Amino acid sequence: xxxxxxxxxxxxxxxxxxxxxxxGSDDGGSTDDSNPGQAGTASAAAQPGRYTTLPxxxxxxSRSTLDALLPGVKQLPDETQRETAYAGEATLTYDTDRKVGxxxxxxxxxxxxxxxxxxxxxxxxxxxxxxxxxxxxxxxRKVTAADLPAPxxxxxxxxATGSASPSTSASPPSSAPTPLSASASxxxxxxxxxSASGSASxxxxATSADLQPRLLDDLGDEAFxxxxxxxSGSTAKQRTVTVAFRTSNVIVTIEYEEQSATxxxxxxxxxxxxxxxxxxxxxxxxxxx
Numbered sequence: 484x485x486x487x488x489x490x491x492x493x494x495x496x497x498x499x500x501x502x503x504x505x506x507g508s509d510d511g512g513s514t515d516d517s518n519p520g521q522a523g524t525a526s527a528a529a530q531p532g533r534y535t536t537l538p539x540x541x542x543x544x545s546r547s548t549l550d551a552l553l554p555g556v557k558q559l560p561d562e563t564q565r566e567t568a569y570a571g572e573a574t575l576t577y578d579t580d581r582k583v584g585x586x587x588x589x590x591x592x593x594x595x596x597x598x599x600x601x602x603x604x605x606x607x608x609x610x611x612x613x614x615x616x617x618x619x620x621x622x623x624r625k626v627t628a629a630d631l632p633a634p635x636x637x638x639x640x641x642x643a644t645g646s647a648s649p650s651t652s653a654s655p656p657s658s659a660p661t662p663l664s665a666s667a668s669x670x671x672x673x674x675x676x677x678s679a680s681g682s683a684s685x686x687x688x689a690t691s692a693d694l695q696p697r698l699l700d701d702l703g704d705e706a707f708x709x710x711x712x713x714x715s716g717s718t719a720k721q722r723t724v725t726v727a728f729r730t731s732n733v734i735v736t737i738e739y740e741e742q743s744a745t746x747x748x749x750x751x752x753x754x755x756x757x758x759x760x761x762x763x764x765x766x767x768x769x770x771x772x
Contacts, residue, residue, distance in 0.1 A: 528610040528611075529607065529609075529610060529611060529612055529613035529614075529616070530613050530614075530615075531606075531613070531614050531732075532604070532605065532606070532613070532614030532615055532618065532731050532732025532733075533615075533730075533731035533732060533733075534604055534731060534732055534733045534770070535580075535604075536580055536604075537579065537580065537581075537582075537583050537602045537604050537733070538583070538602065538769065538770070539583070540571075540573065540574075540583040540584050540585035540600055540601070540602055541570060541571040541572070541573055541585035543585075543600065543766065543769055544571075544585075544598075544600060544762065544765075545765070546569055548761075548762055548765065549568075549569060549587065549598075551758055551761075552587075552596065552598050552739060552758050552759075552762065553568070553587055553589040553596045553598060554589075554591060554593070554594075554596070555589040555590055555591025555592075555593070555594070555595075555596060556568045556569065556589045558591050558592070559589075568587065568589050571585040571586060571587045572585065572586050572587075573585055574586060574599075574601070580604065581603070581604050581606070582601075582602065582603050582604070583601075583602050584599065584600060584601035584602065585599070585600050586598065586599045586600075587599075591744075592744060593743070593744055593745070594741050594742060594743050594744050594750065595741070595742045595744070596739075596740070596741050597738070597739070597740040597741075598737075598738070598739055598740075599736075599737070599738040599739075600735070600736075600737055600762075600766070601735065601736040601737075601738075602733060602734075602735055603621075603733065603734045603735075603736075604732060604733050605617050605618035605621055605732045605733070605734065606732070614731075614732035615731055615732050617732070618729055618731070618732040618733070618734060619704075619705075619729065621734060622705060622727070622729040622734055625707075625727055625734070625736075626698070626707055629696065629707060629709045629725070629727075631696045631697060631698065631707060631709065632695060632696060634692070634695075634697065694710065694752050694753055694756060695710070696708060696709040696710050699726075699728070699760075701764075702726070702728040702760070702763050702764065702767055703728040703729055703730035703735075703767050704728075704729050704730055704731065705728065705729050706726065706727060706728035706729070706763070707726075707727055707728075708724065708725065708726050708756060708759070708760065709723075709724070709725040709726075709727075710722070710723075710724050710725075710752055710755075710756060711723045711725075712749065712750075712752075718746045718747075719742055719743055719744070719746060720742070720743055720748065720749040720750060721740065721741070721742040721743075721750070722740070722741055722742075722749070722750035722752065722755060723738060723739070723740045724738075724739045724740075724752075724755045724756050724759045725737065725738050725739075725759075726739075726756075726759045726760055726762075726763045728763055728767065730767060730770055730771070733770060735763070735766055735767075735770075737759050737762055737763055737766075739755055739758065739759045739762075741755060
């Protein structure tokens with residue numbers, strides 16, 4: 484059987500086609516690897532956040548700070564118990580680069596104190612939205628969920644004292660808290676005598692405005708404090724102070740809770756807010772270091 488002859492014309496045609504493709508590239512024509520739109524898209528991608536990792540939550544709070552927040556820790560009789568109390572307990576997490584936390588609980592003769600510190604690193608998976616903007620949106624949801632009251636009490640305090648009303652975020656700086664006696668008079672001291680009732684009322688209103696849940700302007704990029712007084716059963720009073728702040732793409736939440744062991748004694752709002760805000764300021768500094 485005679486085999487088919489190889490046709491030289493087919494080779495010539497194939498060579499011409501290959502030459503045409505190569506020539507198109509040499510003449511400056513576009514190739515499959517060249518996409519003018521890709522470079523513009525890449526350059527317009529949003530920037531990543533400042534933070535790529537998170538601190539070790541149970542080690543970020545100093546012992547001196549824990550002593551202030553959890554006064555019962557120094558009353559524990561056994562050194563092993565004290566070490567366990569200082570160490571805290573890490574919260575459950577599945578990705579320590581994205582979310583970490585630690586909680587402490589100490590009981591004493593006067594009260595039971597709880598402390599929770601939570602860190603969340605926000606990452607945006609949308610090239611058009613930066614990590615910072617995504618974190619800002621999530622923090623706005625936290626503020627909405629906190630349902631902070633309108634600063635009407637501040638305006639009332641300003642008119643009562645004859646001065647301009649303070650801003651929403653006006654509050655005693657963490658480095659220079661107002662005297663504890665002011666908080667005590669606002670929350671537990673009986674009414675003043677009639678001769679001084681006017682000034683006492685104005686002072687109490689101003690203190691109440693300063694301590695109400697509110698936005699803060701001295702922590703990170705944005706922050707707020709919430710203060711809720713509840714009760715366990717019908718006797719012991721329990722107060723929970725929450726301070727949350729955002730710095731770049733990290734959101735930090737502090738929950739500080741105290742329940743008095745004595746019936747009729749209410750945990751002091753000013754003292755607890757002051758302690759929680761001081762801890763928040765320390766965490767801001769540790770993240771910025």
